[in-house]
Amino acid sequence: MATVLKQRKLLILVIAFALVFPFLIPNNYYLHMMTISFIWMIAVYGLNLFAGYTGYLSLAHAGFFAIGAYTLAILTVKAGLHFWLAFFLSCLISCLIGLLVGLVALRTKEHFFAIYTLCVGYIIYLLIDKWDSLTGGVRGFIGIPAPANIGPLSFQTPVSQYYLVLFFLLLVVFVMYRIIYSLTGRTYIAIRNSEDLALTIGISTMKNKLTSFVLSVFFTSLAGALYASFIRFLGPDIGYISVMFDFLTYLIVGGIGTMAGPVVGTLLITFLSQQLQFLQDYRMLIFGPVLALLVIFYPQGIVGGVIRWKAKRVEKSGNPQVRTMPATNRFVISRHSENKKQVKEG
Structure with missing residues (x-):
C-alpha cells in the first residue's frame, strides 16, 4: 500500500511539473x-x-x-x-x-x-x-x-x-x-x-x-x-x-x-x-x-534497472512485497532471478 501511495505522489509531482513548466x-x-x-x-x-x-x-x-x-x-x-x-x-x-x-x-x-x-x-x-x-x-x-x-x-x-x-x-x-x-x-x-x-x-x-x-x-x-x-x-x-x-x-x-x-x-x-x-x-x-x-548491464533499461534494484532489496529483506507488485514488475524480477540462477549454474 505504501508503495502505491509513493507511486501516486511521484506521478502527481511529475504531472504538476509538466503543467507549470512554461511558467518555470x-x-x-x-x-x-x-x-x-x-x-x-x-x-x-x-x-x-x-x-x-x-x-x-x-x-x-x-x-x-x-x-x-x-x-x-x-x-x-x-x-x-x-x-x-x-x-x-x-x-x-x-x-x-x-x-x-x-x-x-x-x-x-x-x-x-x-x-x-x-x-x-x-x-x-x-x-x-x-x-x-x-x-x-x-x-x-x-x-x-x-x-x-x-x-x-x-x-x-x-x-x-x-x-x-x-x-x-x-x-x-x-x-x-x-x-x-x-x-x-x-x-x-x-x-x-x-x-x-x-x-x-x-x-x-x-x-x-x-x-x-x-x-x-x-x-x-x-x-x-x-x-x-x-x-x-x-x-x-x-x-x-x-x-x-x-x-x-x-x-x-x-x-x-x-x-x-x-x-x-x-x-x-x-x-x-x-x-x-x-x-x-x-x-x-x-x-x-x-x-x-x-x-x-541494464537490458531492461533505466526504469527496468530501478525495478531490478528494488527486487534485490526485497529478496535480501525477505519481504513478501513481491506478491503485491504489478504483473509487469514481477516479470522483470522473475527475469532477474532466472538470470542469477543461470549464472550460478554456469
Whole structure:
C-alpha cells in the first residue's frame, strides 16, 4: 500500500511539473523541445505496447508515424477538411492500413516479423518520397494549418500547443495504464512470455496480437498528426529508418515493457543530444558506447534497472512485497532471478 501511495505522489509531482513548466522556464526553445519530446513519447508508447508487452518487434512504426502526419496534411491542405475531422480520419486511415499490414505480418514470427515490418516501413518511405503529386516528394509538404479552435480555446501560440500535446500525452498514458493493468494487458504479457502456452490455455493469440498492433499504430499515427500540426512542414525523412531506430533507442534506454520507460528514455536522449550538438557528428561516439553498456548491464533499461534494484532489496529483506507488485514488475524480477540462477549454474 505504501508503495502505491509513493507511486501516486511521484506521478502527481511529475504531472504538476509538466503543467507549470512554461511558467518555470519561459524560454521558447525549451518549450519547443519539451513539446517535441511529448510527441515522441506518444509514438514510443505505441511501440512499447506492441514490442514491450506483446513481445513482437515492429520496425514499421516510423512509417505509420509518417502516414498519420501526411494524411492530416493532405486532408487539410488538399481536401480542405476541417482540422479536427482530418485529425480523426488520419488516425482512422492509419489504423486501417495497420490492420491490413498486421493481417499479413503477424503470420510470421520473431526475426521474420521484424524483417517484414522493416520492409513495410521502407516501402512507406519510398511512396512518400516518390509520389510527388500527392506528398510533394523531396520538396516536402508546406502550409499545414495549426490546430483549429475548440470554442474559446485557441491553439495558435507555442504555450497553447504545448498544453494540447500534453493533454494527448496524459490521455495516452491513462489509456495505456488501463490496458496494461487489465485482463487484456495480462493476455498480451502471457503471449510475450510464451505464445505456445497462451494457446494451450485458450487465448486467441492472433486476435490479441492484431488488436495490440492496431492500437500501437493508432498511438503512433496520433503522434504523427500532432507532429504535422506543430511543425507545419513535412519531409519524407520522418518516415525513414533512422526515425524508427530513434524510437527504439528511446524505448531501450528508458525501459522496454515498463510504463515510465518511454518518458524517461525520450527526455534523457532528446535533451542530452541537444546539449551535445556542439560535437556535431562526433556525439554518436559518445552515444554508441553508452547505449552498448546500457544494453549489456541494464537490458531492461533505466526504469527496468530501478525495478531490478528494488527486487534485490526485497529478496535480501525477505519481504513478501513481491506478491503485491504489478504483473509487469514481477516479470522483470522473475527475469532477474532466472538470470542469477543461470549464472550460478554456469
